[in-house]
Amino acid sequence: MIEVHDLSKRYGAKTAVDHLTFSVQPGRITGFLGPNGAGKSTTMRLILGLDRPQSGTATIDGVRYADLREPLRKVGALLEARAVHTGRSAYNHLLCLAQSQGLPRKRVEESLALVGLTEVAKKRAGGFSLGMGQRLGIAAALLGDPQVLILDEPVNGLDPEGVLWIRNLMKALAAAGKTIFVSSHLMSEMAQTADHLVVIGRGALIADESVDAFIARSSDHSVLVRTPQPSQLAKELERTPAEGEADGVTVATAEDGSLIVRGMTAQEIGEKAAAARVVLHELTPQRASLEEAFMEMTRGSVEYHADLESQTGGAGAAGGGIADAVPPGFAPPGAVPPGAAPPAALPSQDRAEPAVPTSGSEAAE
Amino acid sequence: MTAATPDAPATVSAGRPAEGRRSAAFPRLLAMEWTKFRSVRSTVWSLLAFVILTLGLSVLFTWLTTSQWSKMDPTQQLAYRRDPTGNILGSGFVLGQLAICVLGVMVITSEYSTGMIRASVLAAPRRTPMLAAKALVFAVVTFVVGEIVSFGAFFLAAPILHSKVPVSLGDKGVLRALLGAGLYLMMLGLFALAIGTLIRHTAGAITGVIAFVEVLAPLAQLLPGSLGKHVHAYLPTEAGHLVAQSAPGTNDLLSAWQGFGVFCLWTAVLLIAAGWVLKRRDA
Numbered sequence: 001m002i003e004v005h006d007l008s009k010r011y012g013a014k015t016a017v018d019h020l021t022f023s024v025q026p027g028r029i030t031g032f033l034g035p036n037g038a039g040k041s042t043t044m045r046l047i048l049g050l051d052r053p054q055s056g057t058a059t060i061d062g063v064r065y066a067d068l069r070e071p072l073r074k075v076g077a078l079l080e081a082r083a084v085h086t087g088r089s090a091y092n093h094l095l096c097l098a099q100s101q102g103l104p105r106k107r108v109e110e111s112l113a114l115v116g117l118t119e120v121a122k123k124r125a126g127g128f129s130l131g132m133g134q135r136l137g138i139a140a141a142l143l144g145d146p147q148v149l150i151l152d153e154p155v156n157g158l159d160p161e162g163v164l165w166i167r168n169l170m171k172a173l174a175a176a177g178k179t180i181f182v183s184s185h186l187m188s189e190m191a192q193t194a195d196h197l198v199v200i201g202r203g204a205l206i207a208d209e210s211v212d213a214f215i216a217r218s219s220d221h222s223v224l225v226r227t228p229q230p231s232q233l234a235k236e237l238e239r240t241p242a243e244g245e246a247d248g249v250t251v252a253t254a255e256d257g258s259l260i261v262r263g264m265t266a267q268e269i270g271e272k273a274a275a276a277r278v279v280l281h282e283l284t285p286q287r288a289s290l291e292e293a294f295m296e297m298t299r300g301s302v303e304y305h306a307d308l309e310s311q312t313g314g315a316g317a318a319g320g321g322i323a324d325a326v327p328p329g330f331a332p333p334g335a336v337p338p339g340a341a342p343p344a345a346l347p348s349q350d351r352a353e354p355a356v357p358t359s360g361s362e363a364a365e
Numbered sequence: 366m367t368a369a370t371p372d373a374p375a376t377v378s379a380g381r382p383a384e385g386r387r388s389a390a391f392p393r394l395l396a397m398e399w400t401k402f403r404s405v406r407s408t409v410w411s412l413l414a415f416v417i418l419t420l421g422l423s424v425l426f427t428w429l430t431t432s433q434w435s436k437m438d439p440t441q442q443l444a445y446r447r448d449p450t451g452n453i454l455g456s457g458f459v460l461g462q463l464a465i466c467v468l469g470v471m472v473i474t475s476e477y478s479t480g481m482i483r484a485s486v487l488a489a490p491r492r493t494p495m496l497a498a499k500a501l502v503f504a505v506v507t508f509v510v511g512e513i514v515s516f517g518a519f520f521l522a523a524p525i526l527h528s529k530v531p532v533s534l535g536d537k538g539v540l541r542a543l544l545g546a547g548l549y550l551m552m553l554g555l556f557a558l559a560i561g562t563l564i565r566h567t568a569g570a571i572t573g574v575i576a577f578v579e580v581l582a583p584l585a586q587l588l589p590g591s592l593g594k595h596v597h598a599y600l601p602t603e604a605g606h607l608v609a610q611s612a613p614g615t616n617d618l619l620s621a622w623q624g625f626g627v628f629c630l631w632t633a634v635l636l637i638a639a640g641w642v643l644k645r646r647d648a
Contacts, residue, residue, distance in 0.1 A: 049490045050483060051647040066490040069390065083483035085405060085475065092404035093484075100397035100488040140484065 001026055002047060002148060002181055007056035009042055009203075016042040018203035019056070024181045026147070029174045031194030031211070032183035033294070039203035040183040041080050044152050047181075048077050060148055072101045076141030080152040080183075082133055083140075086126025090117055090136050093125055094143055101144050111139040130157030138166070148179040155189060167193050187294040191215065199294075223266045225259040226282035227273070236276045237261060237269065258282070394489055394498035401481075402472070402502055411468045412506070416514055419461030423518035426456030427525045434529045449532040450542045451610035453522040454515055458546065458609070461514070462602075465507055465550050466574045469557025472503055474567040486648040493640040500558055500636065504551050511550030515543045515609070538611035538621075545608030545621065552605055552628050553578075559635035562643055578602045594618065601631040 002024035009017040017039045024030045034040050045051045047058040049065035057064070060075055068074050084093050094108040112118045115135040120128070125136060134157050141149060151170075155163045170193060174180045184190050190197060190211070197214050199207040207214060227233050234251040249263040261269055266285045273280050402408055430437070430445065430452075445452050473496075476482040489495035519539075523532050534540060557574045564570040577600070585597040597603055598618040605628030607613070608621045619627065 045647075048487060050486060052645070068490065071490055072488055077487055079480075079483055081480050081483070083480045083487070085401070085479045085481040087405045087407055087475070087479075088401070088481075089404065092400060096397045096400040096404070097484060097488050099400055100393050102393050 001179060002058070002060055002150075003062075004043070004047065004058045005056055007043065007046055007058055008054045009039075009046055009051060010054050015203050017046065017053070020200065020203070020205055021056075022198050022205060022208045024179055024198070025196070026179040027174060027177050028195035029170050029180040029182060029193055030196045030198060031190035032181060032198050032200075033187065033190050034183075034185065034200040034206075036185050038185075038200050040185075040200065041152055042203075043200070044077070044079070044150055044181075044183060047150060048075070048079075050079075070101045070144070072097060072144035072146065073103070074144070074146055075148045075150060076144060076146035077149075078134075078137045078141045078151045078154055080156070082137070084125045084133065084136060086124065088125055089122050090125050090128070090139075091121040093136065094139060097140055097143055103144060107143055107145075111143050114142060115139040131159060131162055134158055135162070138169075146178075149173060149181065151180070151182040153183055153185070155184070163189075222260050222262040222286045223264065223269055224282065224284040224286050225261055225269060225273075225280065226257075227259065227278055227280050229278050230257060230259055232276070233273060233278045234259060236272055236278065237264065260286075391494060391498065394494055395502060397485075397488065398495070398498045398502040401499075402506065405475070407471070407475075408468060411464050411471075412510055415461050415464035415468070416510060416517075418464065419457040419514045420517050420521060421457070422460055423453055423457030424521050424525065427453055427522035431525055431529050445526075445530050448538075448542075448610050448612045448614070449523075449526060449530045450519065450536075450539045451612070453518055453526065454542070454546050454609055455606075457514075457518055458550075458606075462550065462553055462578070463575070465511075465554045466557045466578060467571055469503065469507075469554040470561035470567060470570040470574060472499065472558055473561040474565060474570055477565045478567060482648055492644045492648075496562065496636075496640050496643055500555055503554055503558055507554035508547050508551040511547035512544070514550075515546035519543055536611065541621065542609050542611040545610075545625065548625065549605050549609050549628070552625070552632050553602065555636060556601060556628075556632045559632060559639040562639035563635070598624075599627055601628050604628050604631075 004023065005021050007017055007020045008015070020039075020043060032040050032043070042051065046053050047060070047065065060068070065071060065075065088096075090112065091108060094111055095105065098105065098108050109118070112121050115138050117132065117135055117139060120132065125133065128136060134154065138151075138154065141151065149170075154166050154170075158166060170180050170182060174195070182193070194211050196210055197207060198205070199214070225233065230253060234253070237249050237251055249261065252260040252262075254260055264272075266283050270280065270283055434442070476485060485495055486492055489498075519534075526532065532539065534543075556577075557570075560573050560577075561567075561570040564573055581600055582597060582603050585600060585603075586593050588596055594616075595618065604619055604624040607617060607619060607624030610621065613620065617624075
């Protein structure tokens with residue numbers, strides 16, 4: 001089991017990892033999700049003792065990585081950046097790593113065979129393609145038959161066959177009771193592979209829950225409504241909770257004056273509008289893809305938490321579910337004019353959140 | 366935690382043989398570093414180049430000296446008579462030692478430039494034992510190769526010089542100088558390794574080492590009076606190479622072993638700094 005507690009890392013003025021706390025359980029694949037620059041690689045480097053955190057701890061079965069006596073027998077790691085001397089053959093690369101852990105040469109051959117590099121074992125790693133380099137990295141990770149695997153973007157550079165192979169490999173290892181912690185910036189990839197998700201944005205935790213729960217929450221849909229009487233319709237929709245809908249309805253106003261309604265079907269909205277004698281110009285169900293939902297959710301999440309805390313006295317701090325993290329005025333990207341700020345968060349006040357790009361916070365990479 | 370966790374905790378490994386076997390770890394790191402060293406073509410080639418270059422230059426310079434002997438300055442002739450061994454070795458080593466400097470730097474900086482350092486640090490997360498193992502492997506290699514070269518150069522060049530300055534292994538200080546030449550090269554390699562670890566970038570580190578070896582000495586001599594003389598005498602390679610001379614020079618402030626001791630101190634301080642920095646820095 002990997003346990004991360006209150007982990008923080010700054011590079012100069014930039015905070016790459018911001019008080020992260022989560023744990024990774026054995027026997028399943030835990031996906032580590034976040035946009036590029038969210039701090040995934042940094043978090044993994046901190047767990048592996050490559051970087052020193054400013055605060056917090058990261059342990060593997062209760063032991064810091066740096067205190068492991070034979071670390072490669074306990075933890076296998078694939079880093080995003082290559083960690084192979086270009087002038088050394090694949091065989092010798094694995095051999096020197098095996099020797100450092102007291103592993104027999106047989107393990108080197110087994111690992112090479114497992115990733116399908118036996119034929120090029122004596123070739124210089126510098127001449128390997130991206131996919132072959134990735135396979136060599138995976139061979140190094142599996143060398144010590146470790147209990148814990150930490151894989152940073154393992155499908156990078158792999159062909160479709162390779163992607164399928166690594167997916168099945170991870171599933172088999174998880175089924176064998178191993179702890180698998182695998183990062184990706186692609187929601188679609190994680191949806192097919194992971195059992196559990198840890199989602200971060202700008203170094204802070206956004207979600208730590210099962211994939212099913214994540215999908216259930218982030219794929220709910222909204223309805224775009226255009227009307228000449230928006231405030232009247234908004235009041236009407238929010239006043240009466242829809243039948244069978246426990247959580248009520250939220251209405252947000254987009255910049256062009258249209259309404260984004262969540263928690264209600266287009267049919268219900270149309271019926272309500274007719275009953276209230278409100279004219280409708282457009283009534284379009286919007287369905288965000290998982291990918292879009294994820295991107296919207298991770299964008300500007302830190303600012304959102306700060307605002308919410310000041311408004312509600314600390315409720316919904318980092319560590320809450322997705323519902324806390326999704327800006328209430330969330331709308332599919334298509335509903336917002338390009339370059340415009342996301343729609344106002346609350347219907348009563350026209351608070352505009354700037355769309356802050358999340359890239360660039362991972363300075364050390 | 367709503368996801369399924371099938372029969373997981375049972376497989377968590379308890380009581381691996383890893384704990385409490387610290388003594389076994391260092392020989393493993395030595396094996397690792399030896400494999401790293403021998404499995405990269407560039408290191409093997411640089412060592413070969415060093416051997417051929419140094420032997421060739423020693424023979425060439427000695428042959429030139431003997432053929433020009435009658436035209437030489439009497440003070441130069443005197444210097445040859447006083448320390449024939451040091452002159453034989455010095456002529457080839459002046460250039461040959463640069464190969465050792467480059468190799469010492471590259472042994473660590475190539476790990477940084479290729480990213481191998483991350484694999485190394487993952488395998489040896491306490492880091493300083495890895496540096497110690499690397500230093501020991503490299504020291505043994507440079508010492509052995511250095512001795513081959515110094516004895517080789519002597520046995521090739523001494524017969525050429527014989528007609529002008531007879532010198533044999535049994536002469537006073539000769540054996541010490543030949544052994545000392547290997548020790549000097551070994552220490553020079555470690556010196557370069559330490560600077561490479563501190564600077565991490567190949568070009569910068571090589572520049573740094575060359576500055577110590579080739580640039581600082583003439584600069585120090587420009588300092589006025591005895592200050593310049595003292596600074597010059599205590600520079601790492603100026604002090605260190607005294608051990609590779611069979612007889613002390615007329616102006617030497619330090620004896621052969623004192624000089625080597627000064628070089629060892631420089632190297633030790635830099636290696637400790639390198640270990641400290643390696644442990645503290647992000648890899």
